[in-house]
Amino acid sequence: MSIISVRNVNKSFGKVCAVCDLSFEVEEGTCFGLLGPNGAGKTTMMKMIYGRSSRGAGDGGMIRVFDYDPARDELAIKYLSGVVPQENNLDDELNVIQNLMIYSKFYGLPGSVARERIKGLLDFLELSEKARARIRELSGGMQRRLVIARALLNNPRLLILDEPTTGLDPQVRHLIWDKLRRLKAQGTTILLTTHYMDEAFQICDTVLIMDKGRRLLQDDPRSLLRENIEAYVLEVPIANGTPQIHEADLPAGVRLDRADGTLRFYAEQIDLLKSVVERLSGKQYYIRQSTLEDVFLKATGRALNEKQ
Amino acid sequence: MRNSSRMAYPSLSQRLFSVWYRHMRVYTKNLLSNGLPPFLEPLLFLMGVGLGLGKRVMGTMDGMPYIDFLGTGLLVTAAMFTAAYECTFGTFIRLEFEKVYDGMLAAPITVHDLIVGEIIWAGTKGLFFTFAVLCVLMAFGIIELPAGLLTPLVGFLTGMMFATLSLWVTSFVKTINHFNFYLTGIISPMFFFSGVVFPVSDLPSYVRFVAEIVPLTHAVRLSRAVCASDYTPALLLSVAYIVLFTAIFGAMAIRRLRRRLVS
Numbered sequence: 001m002s003i004i005s006v007r008n009v010n011k012s013f014g015k016v017c018a019v020c021d022l023s024f025e026v027e028e029g030t031c032f033g034l035l036g037p038n039g040a041g042k043t044t045m046m047k048m049i050y051g052r053s054s055r056g057a058g059d060g061g062m063i064r065v066f067d068y069d070p071a072r073d074e075l076a077i078k079y080l081s082g083v084v085p086q087e088n089n090l091d092d093e094l095n096v097i098q099n100l101m102i103y104s105k106f107y108g109l110p111g112s113v114a115r116e117r118i119k120g121l122l123d124f125l126e127l128s129e130k131a132r133a134r135i136r137e138l139s140g141g142m143q144r145r146l147v148i149a150r151a152l153l154n155n156p157r158l159l160i161l162d163e164p165t166t167g168l169d170p171q172v173r174h175l176i177w178d179k180l181r182r183l184k185a186q187g188t189t190i191l192l193t194t195h196y197m198d199e200a201f202q203i204c205d206t207v208l209i210m211d212k213g214r215r216l217l218q219d220d221p222r223s224l225l226r227e228n229i230e231a232y233v234l235e236v237p238i239a240n241g242t243p244q245i246h247e248a249d250l251p252a253g254v255r256l257d258r259a260d261g262t263l264r265f266y267a268e269q270i271d272l273l274k275s276v277v278e279r280l281s282g283k284q285y286y287i288r289q290s291t292l293e294d295v296f297l298k299a300t301g302r303a304l305n306e307k308q
Numbered sequence: 309m310r311n312s313s314r315m316a317y318p319s320l321s322q323r324l325f326s327v328w329y330r331h332m333r334v335y336t337k338n339l340l341s342n343g344l345p346p347f348l349e350p351l352l353f354l355m356g357v358g359l360g361l362g363k364r365v366m367g368t369m370d371g372m373p374y375i376d377f378l379g380t381g382l383l384v385t386a387a388m389f390t391a392a393y394e395c396t397f398g399t400f401i402r403l404e405f406e407k408v409y410d411g412m413l414a415a416p417i418t419v420h421d422l423i424v425g426e427i428i429w430a431g432t433k434g435l436f437f438t439f440a441v442l443c444v445l446m447a448f449g450i451i452e453l454p455a456g457l458l459t460p461l462v463g464f465l466t467g468m469m470f471a472t473l474s475l476w477v478t479s480f481v482k483t484i485n486h487f488n489f490y491l492t493g494i495i496s497p498m499f500f501f502s503g504v505v506f507p508v509s510d511l512p513s514y515v516r517f518v519a520e521i522v523p524l525t526h527a528v529r530l531s532r533a534v535c536a537s538d539y540t541p542a543l544l545l546s547v548a549y550i551v552l553f554t555a556i557f558g559a560m561a562i563r564r565l566r567r568r569l570v571s
Binding site (some may be wrong): 013052053054073074079082094098101102103150171235 | 315316317318319322323325326329330333334335338406407408410411412413414416418419537569570571
């Protein structure tokens with residue numbers, strides 16, 4: 001069953017098309033990732049889903065969340081969902097428990113239910129020791145976990161996260177991914193935006209790569225990798241004495257991508273890349289498996305846009 | 309589409325309460341620094357201006373000793389100032405710097421709930437600030453009891469009225485310094501020309517109509533009438549003014565802030 005249904009949605013800011021003719025479905029109990037560079041329209045798309053941004057005038061398309069239209073029934077949608085906005089926006093004056101108590105009122109939870117649930121959530125996000133700490137005493141990772149706990153107060157069936165782990169250290173990122181996987185296993189549907197390819201690969205069942213408001217690719221992460229990029233990459237930093245290599249001289253099945261400062265050779269078989277290495281006459285090189293990041297850069301291009 | 313009658317989410321009163329509750333908890337967190345000045349300010353003001361200057365002001369103003377005249381006016385100016393600051397600087401900081409509204413609007417409340425909750429909260433602060441002035445006036449023995457005990461309700465209405473005006477102003481403001489134009493250009497002058505420090509009838513006739521237009525004049529009239537238990541039919545005009553002003557500016561503020569909060 002589809003929890004979120006987005007069909008031919010459009011949204012412009014002035015003449016700039018923030019979201020152009022975008023369609024996708026998010027199935028119950030899955031994790032759906034919106035990937036794209038800054039300014040791709042991820043956050044705008046996400047805000048339209050919980051009614052924080054309006055669809056374009058005229059032919060804005062159609063959005064249904066739990067069968068509700070966010071333009072009309074934002075309250076019903078937000079009651080069933082938890083939202084983790086891009087910025088933490090906690091109340092600095094209050095401590096951890098008080099921050100959560102304030103939000104329990106928004107869901108109309110009775111005090112005893114709220115206290116019980118807060119205890120469980122602090123435990124789940126490994127914040128129990130900080131229950132009485134002030135917000136300023138919390139690290140960035142703790143604040144982020146607290147915002148996630150806040151979004152989980154009403155046992156949401158849909159969890160919406162805007163860049164959940166941006167700026168956090170690897171330990172915290174892995175902890176958050178682990179928690180998200182556990183929520184998914186319990187049946188929670190997850191929609192997230194990210195520009196970390198490893199994040200999408202770790203937790204998403206479906207990834208939609210978008211740029212300039214449009215969909216470029218959509219599939220499960222492994223298929224995206226298999227079908228859109230060669231299996232291996234040879235990276236060669238360009239230095240003095242790096243031999244001139246022309247595409248025409250390369251063996252069949254090797255693709256060359258010239259970026260500033262680095263040559264990248266892509267191929268399905270590692271042996272083909274080794275044959276390229278032999279021509280490098282001992283220069284520094286690095287062979288690795290290709291990642292979703294390579295797919296992303298191939299799809300969205302290496303050049304920076306005006307928002308990056 | 310689902311049948312809308314089956315939708316589950318908290319009622320309007322619960323949603324407004326939750327916005328109010330958030331502000332109340334944050335405000336009362338620093339009880340001493342937030343709770344003491346409302347009492348100190350009128351105390352110092354009445355001691356400095358009222359007792360010092362008042363002794364030199366011979367006779368009465370509008371039939372009462374000067375200190376009584378000033379005191380009954382201060383009851384509502386305290387509500388005006390606190391609501392004006394709350395819904396300019398306070399609202400702007402929540403909107404632009406702390407991004408508090410981004411979090412709140414992720415919960416099941418609408419922009420409408422958020423702004424109306426904000427107005428009710430400013431009214432509550434007005435009630436509290438008027439109550440603080442009332443305590444000082446009682447200590448000086450310059451207010452009639454029990455009639456004066458009703459003035460915090462006037463403070464509530466005054467707070468809500470200035471909240472709507474201030475929120476509407478805030479909806480235009482792009483940088484926080486612009487509030488100085490509003491606070492020193494509109495709110496402060498109202499203090500001097502709305503019958504708080506001298507009667508409106510003393511103003512030259514060609515500026516008197518301005519005093520009749522601005523909101524504080526009507527709040528002051530209501531406050532003085534409540535203190536003296538002197539209810540005249542003309543007072544209905546001031547009550548109607550306050551209700552209409554709050555409704556009109558409230559609606560305009562919601563409309564404009566909605567555009568700012570929902571892109």
